[in-house]
Amino acid sequence: MNTLGKLFKITSFGESHGTIIGVVIDGCPPLLTIDQSFIQAQLNRRKPGQSNISTSRNEDDEFEILSGVFEQKSTGAPITIIIKNKDTRPEDYSKLKDIYRPSHADFTYQKKYGIRDYRGGGRSSARITAGWVAAGAIAKLFLAHFEIDITAYVKQVHQIAINKAYLSLNLQNIETNSVRCPDPETALLMQKAILEAKQEGDSLGGIAACIIKNCPIGLGEPLFDKLNAKLAQAVLSINAVKGIQFGEGFNSVLFKGSELNDAFIRKQNGETGTQSNYSGGIQGGISNGEIIYFETAFKPTATISKLQKTVDIEGNEHNLEASGRHDPCVLPRAVPIIEAMAALVLADCILLQKAYTL
Amino acid sequence: MNTLGKLFKITSFGESHGTIIGVVIDGCPPLLTIDQSFIQAQLNRRKPGQSNISTSRNEDDEFEILSGVFEQKSTGAPITIIIKNKDTRPEDYSKLKDIYRPSHADFTYQKKYGIRDYRGGGRSSARITAGWVAAGAIAKLFLAHFEIDITAYVKQVHQIAINKAYLSLNLQNIETNSVRCPDPETALLMQKAILEAKQEGDSLGGIAACIIKNCPIGLGEPLFDKLNAKLAQAVLSINAVKGIQFGEGFNSVLFKGSELNDAFIRKQNGETGTQSNYSGGIQGGISNGEIIYFETAFKPTATISKLQKTVDIEGNEHNLEASGRHDPCVLPRAVPIIEAMAALVLADCILLQKAYTL
């Protein structure tokens, strides 16, 4: 349900147009310095209204820590973070009260629970992920002790994709453009495509990549908490995600075993490593010390302004023209969310591995 | 770690070349009739040596129920199932004691645990999944009460893929050929490709599809136990899996929102449904009553006979020519494993949904 993780655990709460959204982190090790400006910086990467290609909802997403931090340090007690919803316009949604927006969760929530907070998607809104990003920022602060570095970026928007190997990209470029694509020329094309879709009242999907450097060997707990399985569960929790793949992923099937196997070699520093990294840094569900690489597919935003056919709660047919504010493409704002989920999973895995090391 | 599920829970145990492998099912509802021949039939679909395109290890995979079943019915107590390992040849592996097989879990297990049962992969072997299939068979017996039907098949092997819509396939054909492909002509090409790879001492990967019919609306527990997230975690636990995608999956990114959204309609029976099913039967992490469809990517089997470069536990370089028996392509035997994992997840979700319905 709303708790993720075994040791570094987060419990998510709140609705899009309620008073607040938030998160409780239970299991943050004590004595961690909680750098609030870092948390805010992560939230700012996710917040709405940051550019002309994101939703116009106006939220500054300032957070407040309600518990678990004393004199700037974690105490081992649960850390509660809330973010107030300021620019709520529940009235925008009153006409959606009984209507199911296509490819949203309106219908399934109504059927599952027999009730739903219809204002802006309520609990199913992507706004909830702000809490995850705040929690992920704390996980990142923890991971910094191990020098683990997690970087996501936009690899593809609709038909426009980076066609370079990820190792050749300059990841410093990611935050230099509104689309969070490390390849500047591709970024421009992506922005153009998104703006066109926005003008059409339409939306675009895309693929985000995530690169994790300096992950220690040994993270992941077979057989059912393999690192890739845990990452998959966490990332599939993000709204609009339709798939995940590790290393070569679906492309692996075009290789033969003799082509895809990563030969072990003695590296220059004397350590064992792999020559290639088709595995994407995870073997047998455990990190192998190489770069962890995975990709996530996002469908186009379900909310569009174009006219759509749908039915209401009584089964009557309607033509729906969505109001409410939304992103023409979620990818740029999904980047910090993916990083957060990866950070939460890695923090959990590190604690598990610490527990079991004699 | 080795327990999957919240209410319908399995705990997996055993090693490839130990005495047994097995599973405990804790949370099977009482009074379920345990049809042992059905369980055996599912195990037979997974067992080695079933055709000329599977490993020659000779295991009949007969199971034994040690607890939890009384007079052919579940009692609510844990159901323990074991399968003896008969055709063990630990001596095959003695020379692999200190050598890391490329793209296997030897290296990561050794580094993580400081020790490993090197015989046939030990705990990391795909042989362990036999227990999952047995447990999944019991989950299927439970799901049969709800008329839920889960069918997986091989959609692609290396470069050979079915190029028809899944709704047009005759799923009755799946078990008529050794490769478990519902399209007979494609099946022949796949078999040929696998045999060629086998002769070369090489291996192939592929894509399996899974279709779930009659799934009730409302399964899946947002935000972190969404149906797709739980399926992803369970399926990523299977050996050699490199990715999973739901509905249109990665292909979704090539659509615009207006093209991909599934319009709600009033169906002939008066119920609300969707006109298209690009979502793959899951919206907002909850089943919507349409067919659930997902695809899983498997890399080519890591064990190959061809010469490979690797290092041993001391970091010395070696040329490795693998002995030990293995599948040239895991897809055909992966089909019942995917179904088992899906069944376990759905059984868990049904129990959760029952719990929360006032």
Added chain:
Amino acid sequence: MNTLGKLFKITSFGESHGTIIGVVIDGCPPLLTIDQSFIQAQLNRRKPGQSNISTSRNEDDEFEILSGVFEQKSTGAPITIIIKNKDTRPEDYSKLKDIYRPSHADFTYQKKYGIRDYRGGGRSSARITAGWVAAGAIAKLFLAHFEIDITAYVKQVHQIAINKAYLSLNLQNIETNSVRCPDPETALLMQKAILEAKQEGDSLGGIAACIIKNCPIGLGEPLFDKLNAKLAQAVLSINAVKGIQFGEGFNSVLFKGSELNDAFIRKQNGETGTQSNYSGGIQGGISNGEIIYFETAFKPTATISKLQKTVDIEGNEHNLEASGRHDPCVLPRAVPIIEAMAALVLADCILLQKAYTL
């Protein structure tokens, strides 16, 4: 850690002298009417300053629901409740910054976490239980659908005990006196004893009893989530609790089997029940339909005004005269806390039993 329950789950957060204390309820079934005045009434029974035998800290303990309730009904989403800390006097505690109060958690928290919020006990304060009472009130609203009735009361304070069978007590009297004892004469003696201890700057302990009526047969999940085991875990989480006993409890050892066994009989309504109820309504870890009865021992409040010897964080010896406000006897305010914990456990057990009933 800070989450209790498997399906009806609460996550507790907050510190005694921080901004707020609170709770997230994850797993409250949807469509439950959330009667806010009932929640407040339960909190009022626990709040400080309610009589001359409770602490003088002035908190009205008004709660606020931040999420999970829409139009007065639960939605199935996490319900977050916070209670602001108003009458905080952290300065009272600044001199306790480095000193370990005897029989408090100061020392163990400092040693375990390497840091502690020393203001009023921080996370270890009984103030945290206000959140549990709020959550327990919602559990009670759920249990009301099953007509389950949970009533706790004070049975003994120091040497003053009710010496009547619990079935002969008039439970309506409980809320008529400040000590929450159903026997008015004993109540007076208890009040007198508590006031005397208060004047001495000392404190008293006691025993609370809890009676649960109309509990359906079949709650409790052997072998490790037996109803009594779950109640024990929940009740032992309350501050100052030193023991729990069910039915005849420790007194059982003075009976022989032939004396203590509860004979099964056919009751007047034709149902099977037991003639006596030495078992306290639980057999084999499962409710048997009789009244559930258990008792909880509380030690005297650790905070006293009398001079005590202790050491500081450096190991230097000190004479400590506690300031800070405290209860001379926690029993009266513990009554609603015990009821809350029992309600949370029963709600969890009901959901579990619903899940597993075919």
Added chain:
Amino acid sequence: MNTLGKLFKITSFGESHGTIIGVVIDGCPPLLTIDQSFIQAQLNRRKPGQSNISTSRNEDDEFEILSGVFEQKSTGAPITIIIKNKDTRPEDYSKLKDIYRPSHADFTYQKKYGIRDYRGGGRSSARITAGWVAAGAIAKLFLAHFEIDITAYVKQVHQIAINKAYLSLNLQNIETNSVRCPDPETALLMQKAILEAKQEGDSLGGIAACIIKNCPIGLGEPLFDKLNAKLAQAVLSINAVKGIQFGEGFNSVLFKGSELNDAFIRKQNGETGTQSNYSGGIQGGISNGEIIYFETAFKPTATISKLQKTVDIEGNEHNLEASGRHDPCVLPRAVPIIEAMAALVLADCILLQKAYTL
């Protein structure tokens, strides 16, 4: 249900008169030397037929390790242990098929599950605890690395109790007599009382004490996994337990705060400790470095030979004269079970504490 623990987890399975009973340990750290003779020695302390005051059921309780141990060491994989049921006499129980034995779990299991394995109590039999003792033995091997020592003994049988302080007892005497009482004279009286009850066809209850030495400071995870709460849950899982108390327990209520508080002092070794230990080694739910002391109340064995009134599954009244073999007093054999549960809890707490230490 049937899994206990968060990191050092056991899953229990099996029935009294089925093929086997057993346990899976998931979370035993790797590289632990598994001393099989030690495990057997612990099982021998619990096994039936060990003296004239225990049941005559003839089981040697030899165990078999099916997984998770390689070359005498744990590998980090699940450790499965089974114990065969040899001296099963299901026919003894056929006449109990439809009859509820008073104060047994027959009635509650039948009502909860709608089915039960009636042979010797099936899943509710104390025989199941053999698996716990085997798992507890492995936990003890782990705890030995920390020099933690857990010793339980019989303090009281019916009206015969040791009336000496526990610190004055010679614990070496425990295993010198069949009743496991460290005071030889009391032991003789206990034996006599048990034999008398046996001859009468009756049974006795009693109190077991448990002493844990060298427990490091800091174990226990507030607020809901406090060390005492976890011990309570684990110990209440044992058959026939009716109560648990820590330190002075219920007796605490007869003290005033000024009398019961444990003053902190600087010990001779310079470390901080407490002068007295009324807290029983746990403060705020966390071990404080002093001796942990708790007591457990067991009711008299429910199975007796004396004639009893009861009803059958149809509600018809019967006079029951129990056959089946049983202990006239469970206390002597409960001693190793309590130690096992305490060991499992401490192992879990140590792993948790390791995880969270930066």
